[in-house]
Structure formats: C-alpha cells, structure tokens
Amino acid sequence: MTALARPRPIMGVYEKPFWEAVQQRELRLQRCRNCDHVWYPPGPVCPSCLSDDWRWDRMSGRGRVIAWTVFHRQYFRELPVPYLVVSVALEEGPLLIANILGVEPAAMRLDMAVHVEFEPARSADGDWLIYQWAPD
Amino acid sequence: MPNSLRLAALADSVAVVGVGDTDYAVDYQRARDKQVDKDAYGYAALAFKRALADAGVACSDIDGLIAGPTLAGERLGEVLGIDPRWSAQGDAVNAIMQAAIAIHSGFAECIALVYGNNQRSKGTQYGGPRADGGERYLAYVYYAPWGMTSQGALYALMTQRYMALHGLKSENLGEIAMAQRRFAKMNDNAIMRAPLTTAEYLAGRFICEPLRLFDYCLVNDGGVAMIMTTAERARRMAKTPVLVSGVGRSDINSGATSLQPRLIDFYHTGHRQTAAQVFDMAGVGPGDIDLVQIYDSFSVHVLFALEGFGYCPVGEAGQFIANGAIGPGGRLPINTSGGHLSEAYMQGWNHQVEIVRQLRREAGARQVEGARHAQYISDVAGKVASVIYKREGS
Numbered sequence: 449m450t451a452l453a454r455p456r457p458i459m460g461v462y463e464k465p466f467w468e469a470v471q472q473r474e475l476r477l478q479r480c481r482n483c484d485h486v487w488y489p490p491g492p493v494c495p496s497c498l499s500d501d502w503r504w505d506r507m508s509g510r511g512r513v514i515a516w517t518v519f520h521r522q523y524f525r526e527l528p529v530p531y532l533v534v535s536v537a538l539e540e541g542p543l544l545i546a547n548i549l550g551v552e553p554a555a556m557r558l559d560m561a562v563h564v565e566f567e568p569a570r571s572a573d574g575d576w577l578i579y580q581w582a583p584d
Numbered sequence: 585m586p587n588s589l590r591l592a593a594l595a596d597s598v599a600v601v602g603v604g605d606t607d608y609a610v611d612y613q614r615a616r617d618k619q620v621d622k623d624a625y626g627y628a629a630l631a632f633k634r635a636l637a638d639a640g641v642a643c644s645d646i647d648g649l650i651a652g653p654t655l656a657g658e659r660l661g662e663v664l665g666i667d668p669r670w671s672a673q674g675d676a677v678n679a680i681m682q683a684a685i686a687i688h689s690g691f692a693e694c695i696a697l698v699y700g701n702n703q704r705s706k707g708t709q710y711g712g713p714r715a716d717g718g719e720r721y722l723a724y725v726y727y728a729p730w731g732m733t734s735q736g737a738l739y740a741l742m743t744q745r746y747m748a749l750h751g752l753k754s755e756n757l758g759e760i761a762m763a764q765r766r767f768a769k770m771n772d773n774a775i776m777r778a779p780l781t782t783a784e785y786l787a788g789r790f791i792c793e794p795l796r797l798f799d800y801c802l803v804n805d806g807g808v809a810m811i812m813t814t815a816e817r818a819r820r821m822a823k824t825p826v827l828v829s830g831v832g833r834s835d836i837n838s839g840a841t842s843l844q845p846r847l848i849d850f851y852h853t854g855h856r857q858t859a860a861q862v863f864d865m866a867g868v869g870p871g872d873i874d875l876v877q878i879y880d881s882f883s884v885h886v887l888f889a890l891e892g893f894g895y896c897p898v899g900e901a902g903q904f905i906a907n908g909a910i911g912p913g914g915r916l917p918i919n920t921s922g923g924h925l926s927e928a929y930m931q932g933w934n935h936q937v938e939i940v941r942q943l944r945r946e947a948g949a950r951q952v953e954g955a956r957h958a959q960y961i962s963d964v965a966g967k968v969a970s971v972i973y974k975r976e977g978s
C-alpha cells in the first residue's frame with residue numbers, strides 16, 4: 449500500500465505512548481486502575497476519579513458507527529477531497545475519529561460494525577502508521 | 585443548583601439602553617473589492633459611537649468596558665479613550681452576563697460592551713492547519729491527520745447522525761436558511777437579501793456533507809456595541825428599556841474532544857440545565873417567548889436548540905420548522921434580522937442588537953407584532969448560554 453501524505457498528529461506528553469502503540473499496530477488507551485474508566489484523548493489523570501494510577505490497555509479495536517461526514521471543501525494541502533470522516537464508539541466506550549477504508553458514503557449506516565486497521569502515512573519527516581476504520 | 589433567591593434579585597435589575605452596529609452589507613462589498621478602510625478597532629469604534637448616540641449618553645458616562653473576544657481590552661480602551669473602573673472580556677453572551685453581574689453588584693453603573701472583527705479582510709481561517717479557536721477547543725485541531733477540521737465539520741457529523749436517527753431530509757433542513765433569508769430581505773443592513781428557494785438551497789455546494797453552502801454562516805467584517813446600565817437609570821432615559829430578565833449557563837466539557845456530548849447528546853443536557861435556570865429566573869416559559877435568536881454559525885444550531893430548550897420534543901424539530909413556522913409571520917420567529925446566515929456573522933453580537941430593536945418595536949418591516957419577551961440561545965462547543973430579555977412594562 450502506498451503511503452498517503454497526511455498532517456502529523458499533535459504529539460504531547462500523553463499522546464506519545466498512544467502513537468508509539470499505533471506504530472506497533474496496537475490501539476491502546478489509558479485505563480484507570482482505581483475505577484476501570486477508559487478515556488480518550490490521552491491525559492494526565494482519570495477524568496472519572498482523578499487517579500494517576502492508569503495503564504495503557506489494549507483495546508478490542510471493534511466499534512459501531514456514531515456519525516460521519518464527507519469533506520467536499522479542501523482544508524489541508526495534503527488531502528484531496530472528497531473523503532469520509534467517521535466517528536466510532538469503541539466497545540470500551542470512548543469515541544474515536546478516523547477515515548474509513550473501502551466504504552462509499554452512500555453505504556454508510558448508523559451502528560455499522562467496524563474494526564481498526566493500520567494504514568501507511570507519510571509526512572515531511574518520514575513514514576508512519578495511522579489507524580483507520582474498516583467495515584467488518 | 586442555581587440559587588433562585590439570589591438570581592431573582594438580579595432579574596430585571598439591569599437594562600440595555602443603547603445598541604450600535606456597522607454597515608455590514610456595504611463593508612462586505614468593500615472587502616470583496618479590496619477597498620477596506622478599517623481594522624477590528626475601526627469597526628468597534630464606529631459601532632460604539634452609534635451605541636452612545638442611540639442611548640443618549642456621553643463617552644464620559646461609561647465606567648465599565650467589556651471587549652469582545654477578538655479585541656485586546658487595553659487597546660480598545662486606548663482607541664476609545666476610556667479608563668474604566670471595571671473591565672472584562674467575553675463573547676457576546678458572557679459579556680452580557682458579566683455586565684449584568686457587575687452593574688447589579690455595583691462594580692460599574694454604565695458599561696459599554698464592544699465587539700469588532702475584520703475576519704473577512706484579514707482572512708481568518710475557521711478550519712485547516714491554522715484554525716481559529718484551536719487553542720481553546722482541542723477538537724478543532726486534534727483530528728488533522730484524518731483531515732477532520734472546522735466547527736462546520738463537527739456540526740456536519742451531528743447533522744448526519746440526526747438525519748439518520750430522526751429521518752430529517754435536506755429540503756426540510758433548508759427551511760432554516762430560507763426562513764432567515766425572508767427576514768433578511770426586510771433588513772437593509774443584511775448582507776444576503778436575495779430570495780432563496782428550495783431548489784437554490786439544494787443546488788448550493790456541499791462544504792461538509794450533509795451541510796451545504798447556505799447552512800454555513802457568512803464571514804464578514806463589522807462591529808457591534810451595546811450600552812447597559814441599571815434599570816432605574818434606564819427608566820430616566822429616552823428609549824424604552826430592554827431588561828435582562830433571565831440568564832442561564834451550563835458548560836459541557838466532559839468528553840468534549842471525543843465529541844460524546846455533541847454526537848450522543850446533541851448538547852441537550854446543557855440545554856436543559858440552562859433552560860431551567862433562565863426560564864425560572866425570568867418567570868416565563870417557552871410559550872411566553874415572542875421571538876428567539878439562536879447563535880447560528882450553522883443552520884442546524886436551530887434544530888438542537890429548539891429541542892433542548894423545550895420548544896418541541898426531541899426528534900421533532902424538523903416538523904416544527906416546516907412550512908415557514910420560524911419565518912416572517914410564523915408561530916415562532918427565529919433570527920429575525922437574518923442571523924449569521926444572512927445578516928452578518930458577528931458571533932452572536934448582532935443577535936442582541938436585533939432583540940433590542942424588536943422589543944423597542946424599531947424593527948420596521950420585520951417587526952414581530954407586540955413583541956414583549958425575546959430569548960437568545962447559544963451553544964458554541966457545548967458552552968450553552970441563554971438570556972431572556974423583556975420590554976420594560978411587560
């Protein structure tokens with residue numbers, strides 16, 4: 449698969465382990481050891497109990513479509529339109545955004561079952577992996 | 585829980601006594617022709633002078649100053665020659681709330697609220713790598729790797745889900761843009777005044793599908809100013825006071841970047857908490873409101889606000905707005921100046937001016953007959969706020 453040019457993600461202290469896992473083809477989110485809450489985006493403490501005792505837990509990667517939009521206006525030089533952006537609720541709870549592989553806009557349905565896949569991406573500073581949705 | 589007793593003391597104690605705005609339609613053409621002769625402070629200064637004249641007060645009467653979010657407070661005071669004893673900064677609805685609180689508690693007696701924005705001539709970006717607001721709202725910039733950006737795309741996601749859940753059709757959604765355009769036709773200062781048919785609405789290009797060109801607000805230069813003071817002082821002034829009768833606010837932050845409160849709840853939790861406070865404080869309900877102004881950076885704000893504030897049940901806003909019900913002569917006139925879609929995008933500030941003109945019965949051809957109570961609603965990024973205004977003596 450050819451790597452597509454993409455803007456780099458924001459890479460703060462808490463994003464770094466998240467994206468390092470993605471490079472290993474794993475979707476990991478923080479899970480609280482105190483109350484079992486799972487959250488996204490990554491952050492310093494559990495938003496449910498403020499505990500900083502959490503671990504990077506591997507997600508199932510499975511979820512259901514919550515919403516989608518087709519971009520017709522081009523906002524990023526690297527990304528030609530049209531393209532689909534899809535919000536998915538993971539089985540573990542949090543909602544994550546990505547594109548969807550191999551689905552036409554007309555075929556999109558609410559609650560459609562999807563799973564995570566990893567796609568090559570390219571930026572000025574090198575190649576990397578991004579996560580995407582794919583239909584089950 | 586809000587303290588009803590304390591809020592009751594604030595109700596009707598503060599009034600808007602002056603409003604001023606700039607020449608949106610003229611300046612829109614000037615920006616297109618590259619003939620702009622003002623910056624944000626220039627628009628702000630013109631609006632301020634017009635608000636002073638409208639109120640019949642002198643600049644030396646102003647003892648409090650609130651700068652809109654696109655202006656620096658110090659520079660604004662320097663430009664206008666105002667050294668206030670109280671000042672603040674805020675978006676439209678928070679400026680009004682802060683002014684009401686400051687006047688009620690005696691920090692200041694006569695406050696100028698001033699906004700100016702040269703977003704069109706300056707080329708402000710609302711999406712992409714330099715998206716405005718990204719430093720305050722992480723969701724505006726967080727999803728760039730997937731090409732997800734702009735407040736409009738976030739509302740497109742909400743709209744798509746709403747359509748899938750409730751069967752709303754594009755032509756039905758178009759009723760909002762068309763109703764506001766019919767009001768704008770009766771407003772000489774509105775930028776978009778040409779009639780808009782369903783066919784023209786549907787022929788508008790998609791920006792972020794399912795939202796089309798006419799679901800998006802304008803981007804234009806302009807300024808707005810308001811003068812607020814105590815209700816007692818307002819009663820000694822020339823024009824009919826417009827009282828701040830109720831205020832309500834509820835910030836939804838949990839899950840904001842993952843878009844949970846937007847996509848799962850349509851911000852209705854924030855709407856309901858805000859509605860409970862604002863209606864209780866003003867002592868009225870949705871049935872008493874003669875006209876509503878809704879912050880409409882996108883048409884669909886109207887649907888979610890109507891449902892969340894109890895004007896109709898969840899899922900029924902499409903039926904509620906059908907057949908011109910929110911346009912001129914309809915059962916609930918909404919955004920009667922044309923709003924952000926057709927009058928001007930002044931980030932909620934022009935909606936306050938329109939309410940004051942309507943409640944003073946100065947709105948000319950688009951006047952809502954006998955208007956006594958008007959409600960303003962905004963829910964930008966889940967920061968839900970509402971003000972109910974009352975015509976003095978109602």
Ligand SMILES: [Zn+2]
Nearest residue numbers: 480483494497
């Ligand atoms: Zn926890």
